Amino acid sequence: MPQLNGVAKRRNRTLLDMVRSMMSFTELPPSFWRYALETAAKLLNIAPSKLVPQTPYEIWFIGYPKEIAGFYFYDPVEKKIFISRNAVLLEKSFPSYSRRDEFLIGESSEEPQHDSTTSFEPTVHTDGVPILRSQLENLEYLRDPPKGARSVGCKWVYKCNLGANGEVTAFKARIVVKGYTQRSRVDFEETYSSVAMAKSIRLLLAIAAWYDYEIWQMDVKTTFLNGFVEEEIFMDQPEGFTSVGEEQKVCRLQRSIYGLKQAFRSWNTRFDEVIRGYDFIKNDYDPYIYKKISRSWVAYLVLYVGDILLIGNDVKMLGDIKAWLSTQFYKKDMGEASYILGIKIYRYRSRRMLGLTQFSYIEKVLKRFKMEHSKRGLLPIRHWIKLSKKQSPRTDEELKRMSNIPYALAVGSILYAVQYTRPDVAYALSVTSRYQACAGEAHWGAVKSILKYLKRTKDMFLIYDGGELILEGYSDASF
Incomplete structure (x- = not known):
């Protein structure tokens, strides 16, 4: 059992992430997912590994297959799949379909059946390969590593972006x-x-x-590919893009790339130079808030890594x-902001009302700590809880x-909600956050009480509500 x-379990997840990415990119119907899975497994088997000098395919090789060697082809007119050895591969374009079904392959997904009654109109999708190669253009191919220099490794990361309701909105690699x-x-000065x-x-x-x-x-x-690298950094050749006969050579980074310690600083330096060139003024209190004033018009720009909010009156x-x-x-x-940083924004402009909720984020937190099926709590913390x-733990047992309980991670996850939309659990979190270095069963129970309350x-x-911009404070009447 993978569980x-x-x-x-990790290899199955990698396979399914690759399948989702390929199916989304090619826009093929769900009936082709089996071929995507076979392709993903094949790619992983022929990819080099640092654990052994050979690829998995070479280690497991016991002979040549007796089946016909060639490529799979799909005829949209006849709605049939056939094998042929003769093919011309188009590297810069990819045949895809203008219509696709929404689907998500999960651990419990059943194998889709081939639907021969659905017709698809082939189109040409030309932006997939160039976008992928845009990351490789930030590398200087290829050179021998200088004497005494050390290169850093790299890997491919696959990710699904989720929308406000938890649906998959994009696949990234x-x-x-x-x-x-x-x-x-x-390798870096500051970050x-x-x-x-x-x-x-x-x-x-x-x-x-x-x-x-x-x-x-x-x-x-x-985002990070917009920044420039000041230091001289060498990186191993990416998996799947290793040049034959030049495996010992390395890439010199021309720009910052995801994972670099200085990637945030490089990106922010570039963005700050660009935005100031358009007469924006940086806020002295928060350096990632910019303001631009022109006569009676005003605009604010908020930067959160690669997410930008523009707020203004014109x-x-x-x-x-x-x-x-x-x-x-x-x-x-x-367009108009509706979902950013895990926060759903609702506006009732005629009454100048604005509402913020983190419904999807809280659901994700509950699933992360296996609390989605727990009871619903009435209060974040009971008054008799001391x-x-x-x-704190006393015995080795x-x-x-407690070492296997993600106490600090849970506290940090709740803190993110407190900072934006849930000040009602701020006190309970302030109490439980004091014991991150020595949390015991009682402390963990208090954190779970907060999660149960968030579930409810x-x-x-x-x-x-569009009221006066006056700060009002409240206190418990019995305090």
């Missing part, structure tokens, strides 16, 4: 450098994350609700900013049991 075999092997003061503070984002959303500003959203594609001004950003970066225009260090109240909203 009892960690290696098999990218090269990621194994940045944990980089050496401080040798930090280019993320706006949660309270800054909430404040700007409150201002937008009160003044009825526009709130637009953009997503910068291949549609034309915001449109000009978006058009200008399109000339500087490859981005996706998301936590202290005396409840207790320490071993996951539909709650944080509402900005």
Whole structure:
């Protein structure tokens, strides 16, 4: 059973991630998923491994197959699949279909049956290969490593992007450098994350609700690839793109790439130079908030890694900013902001109301800690619950049991919700977060109580009702 075999479980997940990516890219109907699975398994078997000098295919090779060698072809007119040895491979274009069914391959998915009654119109999909190769264009192929230089490894990472309701919106595949092997003061100088503070984002959303500003959203594609690398960094050749006869050579990075320690800094340096060139002023308190004023028009720009929020009072001004950003970066225009950073945004503009909810994020957190089927809690913490260090593990058995519990991860996951939409659990979280270094069963039970409460109240909203911008404080009457 894969559930009892960690290696098999991870390999099955890798196979299914590859299948989803290929099926999404080619836009083939679900009936072709078996061929995608065979292709994924074949690619993994012929891919080189650092564990052994040979590929899995070479190690397991016991003879040549007696079947016909060739390629699978699908005839959309006859609706038949046939094998042929004669083929011309089009590297820059890919035949796909203009219509596809929405599907998701999971662990319990049944094998789809071939539907011979559905017709598909073939089209030409030409943007897939160039987009994939855009990551490789940031590498300088190829050169011998300088004497004494050390190269860092890399790997392919496959990811599914989820929407506001938990549905799959995109499949991504990218090269990621194994940045944990980089050496401080040798391969990089400093590193930090280019993320706006949660309270800054909430404040700007409150201002937008009160003044009825526009709130637009953009997503910068291949974010880190826009930054330039100041240091001399060498990377091993990516899996599947190794040059025959030049396996010992390495790539010199021309730009930053995902996984590099300095990728955030390189991207932020580039973005800061570009955005200031358009007369934006950086905020002194939060360096990832920018403001632009032109006569009576004002625009705010919020940067959270590759996600951008544009807030302002003039549609034309915001449109000009978006058009200008399109000339500087490859981005996706998301239109009016409705879902960003795991937060769903609802607006009732006639009453100047704005609501924020993290329904999908909370559901994901509950699944992560296997609490989606738990009872629903009435309160985040009971008044008689008293936590202290005396409840920390004392015996080796207790320490071993608590070492397998992701206490700090759970606290951090709840903290993200507290920062944006759930201040009602702030006190309970502040109490439980004190014991991350010495958490015991009682502390973990208190954290689970917060999760049970979030399960019951996951539909709650944080509402900005368009009232006066005056800070009001409340306290328990019996305090």
